[in-house]
Amino acid sequence: MRTVRLRAAVLAGFCLLLLTAASASAATILVYHRFGDRSSMSISVAAFSAQLDYLEQTGHKVISMEELAKYVDEGRNPPDKSVVIAIDDGWATVMRAFPELKRRNLPFTLFLPMAYVANPYCAATLSQADIDALKAYPKVTFANHSFSHSPRLARDEAFAREDIRKSVERFRQVVGHDTPYFAYPYGARSDAYTRMLGEAGFKYLFHTGDEPVSAKTKAGAIPRIAAHNLSVTVLASVLRGQEALMAKAQPAKEAAGTLLSATPPAGTIPHNVE
Numbered sequence: 001m002r003t004v005r006l007r008a009a010v011l012a013g014f015c016l017l018l019l020t021a022a023s024a025s026a027a028t029i030l031v032y033h034r035f036g037d038r039s040s041m042s043i044s045v046a047a048f049s050a051q052l053d054y055l056e057q058t059g060h061k062v063i064s065m066e067e068l069a070k071y072v073d074e075g076r077n078p079p080d081k082s083v084v085i086a087i088d089d090g091w092a093t094v095m096r097a098f099p100e101l102k103r104r105n106l107p108f109t110l111f112l113p114m115a116y117v118a119n120p121y122c123a124a125t126l127s128q129a130d131i132d133a134l135k136a137y138p139k140v141t142f143a144n145h146s147f148s149h150s151p152r153l154a155r156d157e158a159f160a161r162e163d164i165r166k167s168v169e170r171f172r173q174v175v176g177h178d179t180p181y182f183a184y185p186y187g188a189r190s191d192a193y194t195r196m197l198g199e200a201g202f203k204y205l206f207h208t209g210d211e212p213v214s215a216k217t218k219a220g221a222i223p224r225i226a227a228h229n230l231s232v233t234v235l236a237s238v239l240r241g242q243e244a245l246m247a248k249a250q251p252a253k254e255a256a257g258t259l260l261s262a263t264p265p266a267g268t269i270p271h272n273v274e
Contacts, residue, residue, distance in 0.1 A: 026212030026246045027068055027082035028239060030227035035093040043228040045096050052104060054232045055083055060239070064107035065141045065181060068213060069204055072222065077215045077246070081239075084109065084213075086206075086224060088145060088183060090117040090126045094134075102137055110134070111145035111183040111206075114170035131174060143181035144171055144202065154188035157196075164200045180204055183224070194220060212242040 030051075034042035043051075055062065060081040071078045085101070085108040087094055094110065101108050110126075118128040126134075134140050146153060147167035153160045171179060180203040184193075187208030197205060198220070209223025217223070230238065 025077045025080035025082070026214040026242060027063065027071070027078035027084055028212055028242050029068075029084040029086055029206070029222070029224040031086045031088055031224045032097070032228050033088050034091045034228070035097040037093055041228055042093070045100060047231075048097055049100050050232050051227065051230070051235055052100065052106070054235060056104075058236075058239075062106045062108075064139065065109040065143070065204075067107075068222075069180075069219075071215075072204070072213065072217055072219050075215050078213065081243075083239075086111060086143075086183070089113060089149070090145075092124055092126055092130065094126060095130055098134065098137075101139075105139065107139040107141070109141040109143050109181065111143045111181070112171070112174075113145045113149040113185070114147045114167045114174065116149070118174045128174065135175070141179075141181070142171075142175045143179050143183065144168070145183050146185050149185045151186060151188065153185060154190040154193050157192045160193050161196055164196055168200055182206065212246055214246060 032043060032048070033039070035048060036042065036045050054060075058081070060083050061079065062085055063078065063082050065084060065086075068078060068082070068084050085106065087097070087108060088111045090110065090112040112126070116122045116125045118131055119125065120127075131142075135142075144167055147163045147170060150159070150163070153163055168178065178201060180201065182197055182202040182204070183206040189205075189207055194205065203219050204222060205220045206222045206224050208226075209221075210225060211217075211223050213222060225238065227235065
């Protein structure tokens with residue numbers, strides 16, 4: 001009888017460990033830039049649509065930036081298979097992808113460089129009319145991506161301070177409100193730049209990184225992955241890799257053994273998030 005009870009206890013403990021590993025969850029932020037043009041940072045609308053089809057077919061849920069921020073604030077893992085869609089730089093080609101996102105009723109976030117959007121001298125970027133049309137969609141979040149989008153921002157403190165001031169002021173003029181979300185141009189950070197952004201009211205700071213967004217993610221260092229040149233096959237590998245990283249971070253990693261999926265092959269995740 002004692003042997004039976006011991007075996008039952010061991011089996012129960014093993015099952016609990018497996019459940020702990022299986023319950024590991026996180027979110028992945030996928031970043032895009034341009035749609036349907038010849039830029040190296042562009043994805044065709046058809047390829048973008050295929051990625052969204054894959055997410056839907058595999059049970060991934062696209063959540064808003066506000067939902068993600070809540071999990072970060074509470075120190076909780078987002079629901080399993082959560083994805084956030086972000087679009088950087090405010091290119092006018094966003095309007096080619098917008099109908100696809102709207103048709104699917106998906107939330108997304110625009111990180112805007114404020115010197116260029118709503119600027120009549122920058123025809124390649126979103127106009128004020130475009131931004132007003134986007135504002136009418138209740139599932140879009142507007143976020144800041146600096147004023148100048150300059151590589152000097154992480155190394156020139158005086159330049160960065162003025163750039164932050166101008167970006168906040170211009171964001172209010174163009175969008176009509178403030179935002180707590182900021183993505184570092186080129187993913188470049190410095191202690192001084194981060195401090196000044198916090199002083200300006202930016203709580204959620206986004207950089208380039210391969211790791212998933214989980215209970216351990218800090219509001220001041222949220223990672224994002226460039227997705228513009230991922231085939232559906234590579235996207236699937238990246239997302240499986242994110243899930244594997246979370247599972248391996250759990251106490252059950254040794255007990256789960258070969259049940260944990262492999263990480264994606266080296267070099268499959270692009271790092272040119274700007």
